[in-house]
Amino acid sequence: MSEPAEYFRPLRPTELRQVGRPLARTDAPGKATGSTRYGGDYTMPGMLHAKVLRSPLASARLRRIDVSKARALPGVACTFTGADLSDRLAPTDIPGQTGAKRLDTGQSILVKERVRYYGEPLALVAAETPAIAQKALDLIEYDLDALPGVYDPLEALKPESPIVQGSNNIVAQLKIRKGDLDQGFAEADRVIENSYRTQFVEHAFLEPEVGLAWVDENDVINIRVSTQVIEHFRSIADAVGVPHNKVRIMGAMVGGGFGGKEDLTVEIYLALLTRATRRPVQLVYTREESFLGHGKRHPFVMTYRTGVTKDGAITALKVTITADAGAYVFLSPYVILYALVAAPGPYRIDNLHVDATAVATNNMYTSAFRGFGAAQACVAYEAQMDEVAKALDLERMAFRRRNFLRTGDKLATDVPIESAVWTDECMTKAWEALGERTPDSVPVKVGRGVACYQQSYGRIMWLHDTSEAWVGIEVDGTVTVRSGVTDIGAGQISALGQIAAELLGVSLSDVAIYHSDSSTTPLAGTTTATRALYMTGNAVRLAASAVRERLVARSAKALRATPSQVDLANSRAFVIDDPDRWIGFKQLVALCASEGIHRSELALFRAPFTDKIDPETGRGRVHPDYTYGAHAVEVAVDTETGEVTVLKSIGAHDVGRAINPAAVAGQIEGGAAQGQGYALSEEMCYQEGRLITLSLSEYLIPTAMDVPQIESIILESRSGLGPFGAKGIGEPALIPVAPAIANAVADAIGVRVYDLPITPERIVMALRQPDSME
Amino acid sequence: MQPRRDGAPETRKTMLADFDLVIPANLTQALQILSEDATRNGHDAMPLAGGTNLLVDIRARRAAPKRLIALGKLDELRGTTIDNGRVIVGGRTTLTDVLRAPRMAEHAPSLVQSARVFGGQMVRNSATVAGNLCYGSPAADTVPPLLSLNAELTLASQAGRRVVPLNDFFLGYKQNVRRHDELVTEITWPLPPSNSANLFYKLARRKGDAITVVGLAVTLVVESGKCSCVRIALGAVAPVIKRALAAEAMLIDQALTPTLIDAAAGQAVEACEPIDDARASAEYRCHGVYVLTRRLLTQAWERLS
Amino acid sequence: MAEKKLIALEINGRRLEASVPPNQTLLESLRELGYFEVKSGCEKGDCGACAVLVDGEAIDSCLTLTWTVEGRRLTTVAGLGSGEHLHPLQTAFIEHGAIQCGYCTPGLIIAAQSMLDTTPNPNDEDIRLALSGNLCRCTGYTKVFAAVRDAAAVMREGKRSG
Incomplete structure (x- = not known):
């Protein structure tokens, strides 16, 4: 790997023709005209309508549940309670392509006895109409005995607290022991310690969970569902007790995911009901049910103790992270692993201790959400960088530069980073783009903040990630891509088309992409972990390259040239040094067809595999690679009301290579808005486990009135592991936004709000502290 | 035994409960229907205007009218x-x-x-x-x-x-x-006279499409350098939206000074009976009333003097 | 159960009659009739995904009873343009990359069209106010604003030349 400075140069004109252009996405026209069918837009004749009965208590014992009156209601086709499913569990572990079971985290599909969170499913109903299903739910009788619950993770660690499940409330505990911490603190001139808290956050995708299931003539349970993960068919089959090849998941365009459609949603309920009734069944969540029905972002309590010399060298860092896992395990162990790795941020810290604990409570369970634990860590490490700089009276960016991790330096887990690390370049460019400072105007104070980050792309390496894709050419010269990948809105599918078009020398409109069907498209793995482009993009690259090689060989023969002299572009094969010698793509394909030359390829891309990290020291490789970047903002704070207006918001990220720069900018802009909500307005509020922000008028994501014009700066080191040197941007775009805003608010008002969200009220309270304001 | 329903999650409200819908062609018809309803049906009809609150309440089962009188044709x-x-x-x-x-x-x-x-x-x-x-x-x-x-x-x-x-x-x-x-x-x-100022400020958790945390309106009329009319209205800080009458009384016939405005803002807070909820604490709402009363009075006074 | 009634509707220029109960919302009716481009996101007017035009003005179809729009002109996003014949807003949304998951897109385009009908030359504030009832979780609105500005210019030009 070269030094980053060598990478940091203006982009050259490239030989690429499709990749790197901001093409209109293949999925856009259907979405603009409304012809795209989402999961809820599919219906079938004779379809039943399902509903779920949910617990009104967060911690209780189900003494009795009686569905007899519901079942007797005319039009009710089927009911289920926990008693009907005595030996079946729903898996809550990370979905995989290998089928290996990783954690013992099964959960009752429906409550059998113990209710552990508010809204936990008690019963299912399927009926002829939604109205009858609704009425049937009202007829289900049940008795719940309230049990003492625990709703705060720090409380839950105390010995006298109620146990949520098993023998204690510790869901997972991980640590890093790198270097000599005592020595590091001894070398420090100053030691600065602060605690930061983050809140429960909701994905708030616009499309609530939905699915339609039916049993076909081969006894296969078909489920058309809005999901990030069609590979769940295996867990569904296990949960209902049928072989894996008897469940088929068909995705649809997903109306937003962000991790919230990574776990199972409606699939098992649908599978049970359609199997029992042998009729098609649809289950549509309301917004309220969506809020109750999927895991949230983990609230974290993070304590950072930083040792630093007078001139700003960090000598030691001790981090303690406590995460609220809620009532069930789900992906909490992995989420705190991400937090563990991310804890020091994009800084070189030789003496580092991190302790991360996920704690069970009777709150809503927490699971995957864009950023996956690393987002919370960034909230703390970037706030801490500003606080340390302030304490030492150092300029914030200079202090960061002094400590930035650079290519070849060791990560938190004591292994070197090999790809380009352009944190500095990104930070510098983002800050410069803020331009002239907006002046204060009493009582409004303007502040600026920047935050840098390191975020993985690709899955945890010991999950042995793979992805498959098929590329073929029809006899008329059109191209087909088949891949199980789900498109959750980021342009996952269109990017595959762009890669295939590039390698085969056709235009994007010549490519059709068939996707997200577990029985007919090769399994791509999940659309999670910022892995879709990296993994499936590479699989398509491999498949298209193999086909290309055969086409090039055959055209070389036809053009009396060697394969290395031939290129494919503009729907023709031509001699590079003599472009007048060419053969049309269609003609070439016909030639291949007539000669039986294989015009398709199924490729498998395999991520690098490693063993697990050392449990005592955390040493080892956790992710294949990382994306680096920065976000800079300018905010105006009304020091009387506490209102914050984000005036400027600029993301600068080294994405390795932008396959579609418009799509990359879209990720940066969307991440900026989501991060702004995280920083300022979004919070799922629970009282004794009961959700009290149960609508989109109480859970406040930013509107068109709230976000500024967002600016994206795309840097391309071409050092990534993805196709054409791409890194990932889906999760990274979000990561630095909230801490940048927090730092800007602190800059504006001279005092820090340590807890997210930074509400007007918290700002007013912070300003009342005696030491606030100069 | 009755099934337990208290505090059940509001997840069952996918459809509106049954009701009858009447769409009168004009005001006369509408009033006739309402009159008949009031005498015969025991007040179970409700007028439906834009529906942006009422239909939400019906779906959430906070309201259960038997009959809606849609006013769309009036x-x-x-x-x-x-x-x-x-x-x-x-x-x-x-x-x-x-x-x-x-x-x-x-x-x-x-x-x-x-x-x-x-x-x-x-x-x-x-x-x-x-x-x-x-x-x-x-x-x-x-x-x-x-x-x-x-x-x-x-x-x-x-x-x-x-x-x-x-x-x-x-x-x-x-x-x-x-x-x-x-x-x-x-x-x-x-019609407001030319020597008047009329201002409103909405304090909320976000700028677009948000439920108000404090809504405050002020009208000031100034004659010969003194306030001839002061009205301060306070929203979202009591069970009903109301005027801060005591604060207004402090300002009438006065030339406003920062001290006086400050005192009136403090008095306006006395009129508040706010609640704590997920949007804001009662304390913050009172603070908002204080700040906004002061701010809007100051702006109004500056505009007129 | 309240009595159903045969209601005459005009949707995207097509006249039809549908048997509708009094408590059915326009959102439910339209989806039952196969107008799936009208999306359901919250059923209480918080998100704008279900917006349609009634006589050219955008409303939330989840907060509108079908009986009350009898005889009025209804337009969904598919009624603005489809297939090869796209509305300038649709073209601009596609070209600007203003569409990600796309679930909010029909509502955003309807809301924008409603605003442009009365404000053909909108400023930034006009656009933000017009779209503040349409939540989008993917795009950060930046490309949406650019698309609306561009489409407005195209539509003004079209009016001048047409």
Whole structure:
């Protein structure tokens, strides 16, 4: 790997023709005209309508549940309670392509006895109409005995607290022991310690969970569902007790995911009901049910103790992270692993201790959400960088530069980073783009903040990630891509088309992409972990390259040239040094067809595999690679009301290579808005486990009135592991936004709000502290 | 044994409960239907204006009317006019109508300010000013402006019509003096004199489409260097939106000074009986009233002096 | 159960009659009739995904009873343009990359069209106010604003030349 400075140069004109252009996405026209069918837009004749009965208590014992009156209601086709499913569990572990079971985290599909969170499913109903299903739910009788619950993770660690499940409330505990911490603190001139808290956050995708299931003539349970993960068919089959090849998941365009459609949603309920009734069944969540029905972002309590010399060298860092896992395990162990790795941020810290604990409570369970634990860590490490700089009276960016991790330096887990690390370049460019400072105007104070980050792309390496894709050419010269990948809105599918078009020398409109069907498209793995482009993009690259090689060989023969002299572009094969010698793509394909030359390829891309990290020291490789970047903002704070207006918001990220720069900018802009909500307005509020922000008028994501014009700066080191040197941007775009805003608010008002969200009220309270304001 | 229902999650409300729907062609018909309902059916009908609150409540099972009287065809009640020195807003006038009405920004600056940030565009296109008043949410956006403008409502029934000052309209949380057989046909207020200022500020957790944390409107009229009229209306800080009468009394016939404004702002806080909820604490709401009273009075005074 | 009634509707220029109960919302009716481009996101007017035009003005179809729009002109996003014949807003949304998951897109385009009908030359504030009832979780609105500005210019040009 070269030094980053060598990478940091203006982009050259490239030989690429499709990749790197901001093409209109293949999925856009259907979405603009409304012809795209989402999961809820599919219906079938004779379809039943399902509903779920949910617990009104967060911690209780189900003494009795009686569905007899519901079942007797005319039009009710089927009911289920926990008693009907005595030996079946729903898996809550990370979905995989290998089928290996990783954690013992099964959960009752429906409550059998113990209710552990508010809204936990008690019963299912399927009926002829939604109205009858609704009425049937009202007829289900049940008795719940309230049990003492625990709703705060720090409380839950105390010995006298109620146990949520098993023998204690510790869901997972991980640590890093790198270097000599005592020595590091001894070398420090100053030691600065602060605690930061983050809140429960909701994905708030616009499309609530939905699915339609039916049993076909081969006894296969078909489920058309809005999901990030069609590979769940295996867990569904296990949960209902049928072989894996008897469940088929068909995705649809997903109306937003962000991790919230990574776990199972409606699939098992649908599978049970359609199997029992042998009729098609649809289950549509309301917004309220969506809020109750999927895991949230983990609230974290993070304590950072930083040792630093007078001139700003960090000598030691001790981090303690406590995460609220809620009532069930789900992906909490992995989420705190991400937090563990991310804890020091994009800084070189030789003496580092991190302790991360996920704690069970009777709150809503927490699971995957864009950023996956690393987002919370960034909230703390970037706030801490500003606080340390302030304490030492150092300029914030200079202090960061002094400590930035650079290519070849060791990560938190004591292994070197090999790809380009352009944190500095990104930070510098983002800050410069803020331009002239907006002046204060009493009582409004303007502040600026920047935050840098390191975020993985690709899955945890010991999950042995793979992805498959098929590329073929029809006899008329059109191209087909088949891949199980789900498109959750980021342009996952269109990017595959762009890669295939590039390698085969056709235009994007010549490519059709068939996707997200577990029985007919090769399994791509999940659309999670910022892995879709990296993994499936590479699989398509491999498949298209193999086909290309055969086409090039055959055209070389036809053009009396060697394969290395031939290129494919503009729907023709031509001699590079003599472009007048060419053969049309269609003609070439016909030639291949007539000669039986294989015009398709199924490729498998395999991520690098490693063993697990050392449990005592955390040493080892956790992710294949990382994306680096920065976000800079300018905010105006009304020091009387506490209102914050984000005036400027600029993301600068080294994405390795932008396959579609418009799509990359879209990720940066969307991440900026989501991060702004995280920083300022979004919070799922629970009282004794009961959700009290149960609508989109109480859970406040930013509107068109709230976000500024967002600016994206795309840097391309071409050092990534993805196709054409791409890194990932889906999760990274979000990561630095909230801490940048927090730092800007602190800059504006001279005092820090340590807890997210930074509400007007918290700002007013912070300003009342005696030491606030100069 | 009865099934337990207390505190059950609101997840079952995918459809609206059954009700009958009547769509009268004009005001006369509408009042006749309401009158018949009041005498025969035991008040189980409700007028349906924009529906942006009522239908939400029916879906959430917070309201269960047997019959809705949709007012959508009462075009005679839609629109704004000036007559005899008063601004008249018809009972079917939507928030968007208010925003599009010529010169409304001069006739009711605070109302226009509140209408702009009232829900989102679609809600503004449907919701009516009268509906916002009658629903009587403590956070209703148009009430503080209209209170500060000293608005009056005309309530019509088959038996006749009466005029009620908005100040006397509300009886308690979501309760008002409108009888079941009455409709709001007009909302009126005097054209503001040129020596007046009328301001509104909405404090909320986000800028677009948000429920108000504190809504505050101020009207000030200054004659010969003194306040000849002061009205301060406080939204979202008590079960009903109301005027800060004691604070107003401190300012009448006075030339405003920072000290006086500060004292009045403190007095306005005394009128608050706010709640703690997920949006804000009672303490913050009081703080908001203090800050905004001070701010709007200062701005109004500076504009006029 | 309240009585159903045969209601005459005009949707995207097509006249039809549908048997509708009084408590059915326009959102439910339209989806039952196969107008799936009208999306359901919250059923209480918080998100704008279900917006349609009634006589050219955008409303939330989840907060509108079908009986009350009898005889009025209804337009969904598919009624603005489809297939090869795209509305300038649709073209601009596609070209600007203003569409990600796309679930909010029909509502955003309807809300924008409603605003442009009365404000053909909108400023930044006009656009933000017009779209503040349409939540989008993917795009950060930046490309949406650019698309609306561009489409407005195209539509003004079209009016001048047409």
